[in-house]
Amino acid sequence: MKCPHCNSENIEVGLRMFESLNGSPVGFRFSKGIMSVVAQIHCDICKDCKTIVRSYIVESTDKKWLK
Numbered sequence: 001m002k003c004p005h006c007n008s009e010n011i012e013v014g015l016r017m018f019e020s021l022n023g024s025p026v027g028f029r030f031s032k033g034i035m036s037v038v039a040q041i042h043c044d045i046c047k048d049c050k051t052i053v054r055s056y057i058v059e060s061t062d063k064k065w066l067k
């Protein structure tokens with residue numbers, strides 16, 4: 001994978017996003033029965049220019065997403 005910003009291949013993959021204050025995972029909510037669950041955002045980052053090259057979720061996309 002190449003960074004679209006600086007063309008580097010120095011990419012760190014699979015970092016996850018957390019909220020800084022209490023360390024909760026950051027992501028997209030979907031409903032699961034009566035509960036709502038967060039599909040956590042994962043990112044690949046360029047270690048040379050600090051660009052987030054890719055952000056994605058690992059769960060299947062076939063959910064009842066809460067927008």
Ligand SMILES: [Zn+2]
Pocket residue numbers: 003004005006007008046047048049050051
């Ligand atoms: Zn870069």
